[in-house]
Amino acid sequence: MAIIKCPECGHQISDKASICPVCGVKIENNIIKCPHCGNVYLKDQPTCPVCHQSPLASTVATQQPAIPVQPQIQPSQSAAAEQQAPRKSNKNKIIAIIIAVAIIIAGGYWYASSMNSLHGDEETAYVNAMNSSDPAVLQDYLDSFKDAPQEHIDSIQAHLEILKMNDTEWTNAIISNSKTALQQYIDNHPNSLHKTEALHKIDSIDWAQCSRQNTPEAYQAYLTEHSEGEHIVEAQEKLDKLDATTVGADDKQVVNSAFQQFFRGINNNDEMGITSAVSSTLHFLTNPNATKQDVISFLHKLHKDDVRSLTWRANNDYNIKKKDMGDNTYEYDVEFTVDESVSYINSDNDKFNQYKVRGHVDSNGKISSLQLVKIG
Incomplete structure (x- = not known):
């Protein structure tokens, strides 16, 4: 060297x-x-x-041999003719030597070129193998170029060992079926051939979890984390369906407003107030075809002459079921309890009652059904 x-x-x-x-x-x-x-x-x-x-x-x-110099002699014409043959023979020998040398040089050049070509193939294969994450590519290099420079062989073998170690990590991550382990594998090996499979597995784990929970919050979390996930269409459909049946704060406000207005009308002996809370026809108490006038009659029965005051108070124990009526309209089936306090002119007659209320609120926010069941 x-x-x-x-x-x-x-x-x-x-x-x-x-x-x-x-x-x-x-x-x-x-x-x-x-x-x-x-x-x-x-x-x-x-x-x-x-x-x-x-x-x-x-x-x-x-490599060209020297041509001997003949002394200058004045030969006769016949002697000159005799010397002509050796000169031609020497000239032919020189030409043959030149041709032989050219052939040797050309052969050497061809051999060198062939060796360079083979070496170039090894160099290309070495670069490709070092840039590959496929163990089969590296092993193929080792099998094909056993006479490669030792430093190349050492580098390929070291790279192969790293890939094999990575495969062990991947096996452990996939067997664990853990989102955390899979995500850690991706973070440690962002260019791994297993990255797509790991992302698919994480997507499946998250989808299975939100399907078990089956809540708007779970589906929304999936859509947020997996904007290009494999289940985004299904997740959106599930979310829309749950939104149509899940009772939110706005839904509770609609129900509460209707019944609060109804009971305020009773407490204030307010015909206008109580009838504005109900629909024009409704299932009221035991009458499936009641009118607003029937509601007013009920109000008057409560406020008898011996009644000093009357207080109905709805408890905050609403059990609401939401029905999707289409075009972003909803109706509600409701159950809750209400307390009745009656103060009489003769206080000895004062009483307290509790009722279970079963009602229905239509898409206009009006009470279209109300039944009272006395508790105890």
Whole structure:
């Protein structure tokens, strides 16, 4: 091994280096040392860039035999004829030698080119293997290039061991069926071939969990975390369906307002107030076809002459079932309890009652059904 100057950038390197580490030009089996001036240059240059001599000329010159010089004699015409044959024979020998040298040089060049080609294939395969995350690619390199430079073989084997270790991590993550373990694997190996499969597994885990919960919050969380998830269409459909039947704060407000208005009308003996809370026809107490007038009659029965005051108070124990009527309209079936306090002129007659209320509120927010069941 000798230290030379890179013929491309002039950096001092080993003549056995695969490539120049500075400019990247190929060095091994790709350089010529000029036999005339000693300069090192690339094989694809026909002549030395310093002395402009061809290495072929030197080879021919060194291998071509010297032609003996005959003394100048004045021969006769017949003697000259006899000398002509040897001269032609010497000339033919020289031509044959030149042709043989050319064949040898051409063969050497072909062999060098073949070796360079094989070396180039190894270099390409080495680069491809080092950039691959597939263990089969690396093993194929080791099987195909057993005579590759030892540093290449060592690098490939080290890379292969890392990939095998990664495969062990992947096996542990997939067996765990844990979203945390799978996400940690992706974070540790963002370019892994298993990344797509890991994301699919995480998506499936989250979908199974929100399906079990079956709540608007769970489906909304899935849609937020998996904007391109495999179940986004189904999640949105489930969410819309639950929104149509899930009682929210607005729904509770509609129900509460209707019954609060009804009981205020009773407490204040207010015909207008109580009738404005009900629909024009309704199922009222035991009458399935009651009118607002029937509601007024009920009000008057409560406020008898001996009654000093009357107080009905709905408890905050609503059990509401929501019905989707289409076009963003809803109706509600309701159950709750209400307390009745009656103060009489004769206080000895004062009483307290509690009732269970079963009612229905229509899409206009009006009470369309109300039954009272006395408790105790």
